[in-house]
Amino acid sequence: MFGKGAGDHVFLQGTVVALLQFWAAGNYYHTMMEAVVRLAIVHTYLIDNAAARVLVETNMPQVWHFVLDLLGVDRGRLIEYQSDKLHAVEHLLVPTVPDCFVAHGAAQRAMRTLLREGYRRLYPNAGRGPGVVVHARTDGARIVANHEELVAALKSEFGAEDIAEFRPGAAMPDAAGLHYAARVVVAPHGAGLANMLFMDAGTAIVELHPPHGNGWTNHGPHAVNECFAISAHRLGIRYRAIIGGGSGDTSFSVDAARVAEAVKEFLVS
Numbered sequence: 001m002f003g004k005g006a007g008d009h010v011f012l013q014g015t016v017v018a019l020l021q022f023w024a025a026g027n028y029y030h031t032m033m034e035a036v037v038r039l040a041i042v043h044t045y046l047i048d049n050a051a052a053r054v055l056v057e058t059n060m061p062q063v064w065h066f067v068l069d070l071l072g073v074d075r076g077r078l079i080e081y082q083s084d085k086l087h088a089v090e091h092l093l094v095p096t097v098p099d100c101f102v103a104h105g106a107a108q109r110a111m112r113t114l115l116r117e118g119y120r121r122l123y124p125n126a127g128r129g130p131g132v133v134v135h136a137r138t139d140g141a142r143i144v145a146n147h148e149e150l151v152a153a154l155k156s157e158f159g160a161e162d163i164a165e166f167r168p169g170a171a172m173p174d175a176a177g178l179h180y181a182a183r184v185v186v187a188p189h190g191a192g193l194a195n196m197l198f199m200d201a202g203t204a205i206v207e208l209h210p211p212h213g214n215g216w217t218n219h220g221p222h223a224v225n226e227c228f229a230i231s232a233h234r235l236g237i238r239y240r241a242i243i244g245g246g247s248g249d250t251s252f253s254v255d256a257a258r259v260a261e262a263v264k265e266f267l268v269s
Contacts, residue, residue, distance in 0.1 A: 040110035072116025105234035130164035135187035201236035204266035
């Protein structure tokens with residue numbers, strides 16, 4: 001029996017795979033890297049045992065539905081975790097739980113393979129799209145104040161047809177498609193970079209950080225959270241971090257020419 005509740009309990013018959021999150025259940029990064037990735041560990045079991053169900057925190061149903069579609073697992077096998085109740089399960093499987101912020105490398109690589117294979121199966125005409133994908137953040141933290149200048153510089157250098165913008169809140173098929181086809185992704189530090197799970201090995205990421213990083217004072221002089229650098233390395237994705245300028249953490253500016261040069265180096269190498 002498990003759960004946070006202290007009163008009523010739910011009894012689940014049969015075999016249940018629990019993919020519960022210990023951190024930020026409503027956050028896209030944590031959902032993808034700390035819950036979805038763990039499906040790779042039990043994917044073969046789920047395919048071979050059609051009666052087994054999956055227990056998740058379903059505050060991001062669009063993510064889970066799309067991922068299960070790609071993995072060939074029926075959506076109807078999802079069970080919603082009820083945080084106010086105790087859960088009793090007849091047979092429980094719990095794929096290894098990762099540390100906060102850093103997913104398991106082997107599971108990441110296996111999940112990337114499953115997601116890309118599933119995407120090709122559902123979208124057989126998928127191919128190379130715009131070579132450079134630029135993430136646009138318009139609210140919250142880590143907004144690139146000179147985003148339009150950055151996009152203009154990249155279009156001037158590589159051609160408008162080879163540049164695409166990705167915005168938070170995009171439908172999952174669109175988000176997956178852009179990153180599936182990308183050769184280089186340019187993005188401020190943020191949850192959208194979890195879409196690297198759709199990127200091929202050998203592609204590249206240029207991650208933009210505010211001057212004070214993420215406030216992680218024990219992470220070097222720029223206080224940068226290196227979770228995406230670690231994941232990129234484990235996925236065989238080339239990576240570069242660029243620290244922006246200014247004094248604020250809500251928005252910051254970057255040297256557009258420097259970013260374009262980094263992108264160029266990745267494209268030609």
